[in-house]
């Protein structure tokens with residue numbers, strides 16, 4: 263009988279895992295929570311206040327990853343076209359890049375540490391190199407202009423990013439954990455809710471897979487509601 267029980271147990275295990283695994287989209291902040299987080303940034307001592315605001319807006323509204331923010335250069339900004347270009351490669355030998363390079367070399371037998379460092383920094387995947395429009399709100403535009411007035415590049419380490427987000431989240435007294443990737447998911451959810459279509463959402467977020475965009479759109483329910491209303495309210 264065991265060969266009969268086996269698939270059932272496997273299915274039950276998979277089902278249980280699906281129900282208990284925490285997904286990033288569950289940690290997405292609501293619009294209200296995101297506003298509270300931004301408010302809390304301004305309470306932090308300078309220059310942590312501006313750094314925290316820059317991080318929260320770029321991650322939570324434009325979907326940048328922590329590694330992308332840590333390596334942000336003002337030369338990535340096209341002020342005429344109002345876009346940020348996440349490049350395929352930005353030469354860097356920061357502590358984070360060196361750690362990542364060592365890890366990459368460990369997992370790829372054909373790759374030396376030196377070779378891995380040479381290709382650093384690079385975004386997570388090939389699809390991550392992308393153009394991000396930032397003139398979606400005046401708040402975003404002003405934040406980028408103020409950043410460019412002060413800095414040529416993001417002035418802190420990769421690990422500072424988590425600390426600034428954590429400081430703002432603590433100050434805002436938000437429930438649950440707030441971390442860079444949950445802000446990125448917050449951006450995806452925000453745009454999906456506004457009704458952005460799968461292909462542009464995928465391009466904005468730099469996902470390799472269109473299914474990820476479709477998942478956020480399905481969860482937001484906006485496209486479902488729009489489609490049903492078009493049919494029923496005509």
Ligand SMILES: [Zn+2]
Pocket residue numbers: 333354355356357358359360382383
């Ligand atoms: Zn680096």
